[in-house]
Amino acid sequence: MKAEIIAVGTELLLGQIVNSNAQFLSIELAALGIDVYFQTVVGDNSIRLQEAIEIAKGRADLILFTGGIGPTEDDLTKEALAATLGRGLHIDQMAMDHVDRFFSDRGVPMTENNRKQALVIDDSTPLPNETGLAVGLAISHEGKYYVVLPGPPREMKPMFTDKAKPWLQQHALTDEMTLYSKMLKFAGIGESLLEDKLIDLIHGQNDPTIAPYAKEGEVTVRISTKAPSYSEAMLKLDALEEQIRSILPEHLYASVDVPLEKIIVDWMADAGLTVSCAESCTGGLLMGSITGIPGSSSMFMGGIVCYSNEMKQKLLNVPKEYLEGPDAPGAVSREVAEVLAEQVRLTADTDFGLSITGVAGPGDSERKPAGLVYIGLAERNGKTEVFELKLKGNRENIRIRSVKAILYRLWRRLVERNIEAPPEGAGL
Known part of the structure; x- marks a missing residue:
C-alpha cells in the first residue's frame, strides 16, 4: 500500500x-x-x-x-x-x-x-x-x-x-505484511566510501532493501523486509547483515540504533575498564558525549579541558619546547596529542587516555589550517597511537567529527584486545 x-x-x-x-x-x-x-x-x-x-x-x-x-x-x-x-x-x-x-x-x-x-x-x-x-x-x-x-x-x-x-x-491492511527493519551502525567511514564498498549489494537489492543515512561522524544503513512473521523476517535480515559485516568488519559497530559512545560505555563498564580525556579544541565535547550515557560513572574517571598552552603545561606537563619557539611543533601536533593522552591517563590512573588537539576554525591557527586535528590514544601497559585528521566543514562539524574519530579509535582498540562485549543494546 x-x-x-x-x-x-x-x-x-x-x-x-x-x-x-x-x-x-x-x-x-x-x-x-x-x-x-x-x-x-x-x-x-x-x-x-x-x-x-x-x-x-x-x-x-x-x-x-x-x-x-x-x-x-x-x-x-x-x-x-x-x-x-x-x-x-x-x-x-x-x-x-x-x-x-x-x-x-x-x-x-x-x-x-x-x-x-x-x-x-x-x-x-x-x-x-x-x-x-x-x-x-x-x-x-x-x-x-x-x-x-x-x-x-x-x-x-x-x-x-x-x-x-x-x-x-x-x-485497510487486511492483506498487508509488516515491515521489519534493522539499523546497522558504522563509524570511521564516510557515507560515500561506505556506499562504494556496498555498491554491488545496493545495485542488486530487491528484498531486503538497503538504505544508507549519514550523520556527523557516523553512518547508518537500514535494511528492511516485509514478512508474515518476525522470525521469517530475521532470517532474511540476519543473512544480509552478515554479508555487509564481511565487507566492512572494521566499521560495523552495532545492529541496533545506538550511538558509538553508548556501545563503548556499556562495553567498558561491563569489562571493568576506565578512561579519561584531555581536550583542547573540542572543549569538553568528548567528555560530554561519554557522560551523557547512563552508567558512564563506572568507566569515566574524569578529564581536563586544556584550551590554552599554559593549561597544557601546568595541568598535563606538556614540555614548553613543544609549545613555544621557532622549532616547536606547536599545540596542534602529534607530539602534543601523545603527551596529553599519556599524561591524562597517568593523572587519572585509568586504563585508557584520550586526547584531542586541533584547529576547529573558522580561521587558521599556528599557521595550521582549520580542520587539522590530532587525536591520541594511550593505554595502560600498551602502545600510544596518534592519528592525524584533515577534516572539512564548519567549526561545529570539525569538533563533532573529532570526537567521533577518537571514539572510533577507542572502539577499535577494544575490538583488538578481544574483550568480550556485552550484548548489543545492553542497558537500553
Missing part, C-alpha cells in the same frame, strides 16, 4: 514550525508495512488543498492529513476533503458533547466557532480527540482511504496510535 502525508498549515510553509508530524507518521506507517512515497505541505487555502488532494488520489492508496481541523476560518481540511469526495459534513454529537464539557468544566462561555471542531464527513468514522478538542476522522471512498488528524503533535500522536492505527488495521 502506498501512502501520502499532507500537512496543512501556512505556518509550515513559512518555516515557523517544523513538520515533525510527517516524521512520526512515516515511521509508524513503515512499521505497518505501508510505503510513504510522498509528503506534501500545503497552506491554509481551500483551492490549493483540494488540488493537493486530487494529486494525492492519483498516486496513493492512503492519504493522511495533519492540521487544519481547528475552530478558525483558516482551518479548512475537513471542508476541502468533503468537497473533493462530494460528501457533506455534519456535527458528531459525541464530539460536540466533548467540546461542551470542556468549556462548561472551566466556566467559560463557548463561542459558536468551536462547534466546527465537532464536524465530521458524512459516513466517516469519527476519531475522538482525548488530548484536545478537534475530532479526527477516517473514511473509505472509491478504493482509497483517508485519515484526518489534528496538527498539534501532542494531539496527533495519541489519536493516530490509539484510534487511526486500529482503524487502518481493520479496514
Whole structure:
C-alpha cells in the first residue's frame, strides 16, 4: 500500500514550525508495512488543498492529513476533503458533547466557532480527540482511504496510535505484511566510501532493501523486509547483515540504533575498564558525549579541558619546547596529542587516555589550517597511537567529527584486545 502525508498549515510553509508530524507518521506507517512515497505541505487555502488532494488520489492508496481541523476560518481540511469526495459534513454529537464539557468544566462561555471542531464527513468514522478538542476522522471512498488528524503533535500522536492505527488495521491492511527493519551502525567511514564498498549489494537489492543515512561522524544503513512473521523476517535480515559485516568488519559497530559512545560505555563498564580525556579544541565535547550515557560513572574517571598552552603545561606537563619557539611543533601536533593522552591517563590512573588537539576554525591557527586535528590514544601497559585528521566543514562539524574519530579509535582498540562485549543494546 502506498501512502501520502499532507500537512496543512501556512505556518509550515513559512518555516515557523517544523513538520515533525510527517516524521512520526512515516515511521509508524513503515512499521505497518505501508510505503510513504510522498509528503506534501500545503497552506491554509481551500483551492490549493483540494488540488493537493486530487494529486494525492492519483498516486496513493492512503492519504493522511495533519492540521487544519481547528475552530478558525483558516482551518479548512475537513471542508476541502468533503468537497473533493462530494460528501457533506455534519456535527458528531459525541464530539460536540466533548467540546461542551470542556468549556462548561472551566466556566467559560463557548463561542459558536468551536462547534466546527465537532464536524465530521458524512459516513466517516469519527476519531475522538482525548488530548484536545478537534475530532479526527477516517473514511473509505472509491478504493482509497483517508485519515484526518489534528496538527498539534501532542494531539496527533495519541489519536493516530490509539484510534487511526486500529482503524487502518481493520479496514485497510487486511492483506498487508509488516515491515521489519534493522539499523546497522558504522563509524570511521564516510557515507560515500561506505556506499562504494556496498555498491554491488545496493545495485542488486530487491528484498531486503538497503538504505544508507549519514550523520556527523557516523553512518547508518537500514535494511528492511516485509514478512508474515518476525522470525521469517530475521532470517532474511540476519543473512544480509552478515554479508555487509564481511565487507566492512572494521566499521560495523552495532545492529541496533545506538550511538558509538553508548556501545563503548556499556562495553567498558561491563569489562571493568576506565578512561579519561584531555581536550583542547573540542572543549569538553568528548567528555560530554561519554557522560551523557547512563552508567558512564563506572568507566569515566574524569578529564581536563586544556584550551590554552599554559593549561597544557601546568595541568598535563606538556614540555614548553613543544609549545613555544621557532622549532616547536606547536599545540596542534602529534607530539602534543601523545603527551596529553599519556599524561591524562597517568593523572587519572585509568586504563585508557584520550586526547584531542586541533584547529576547529573558522580561521587558521599556528599557521595550521582549520580542520587539522590530532587525536591520541594511550593505554595502560600498551602502545600510544596518534592519528592525524584533515577534516572539512564548519567549526561545529570539525569538533563533532573529532570526537567521533577518537571514539572510533577507542572502539577499535577494544575490538583488538578481544574483550568480550556485552550484548548489543545492553542497558537500553
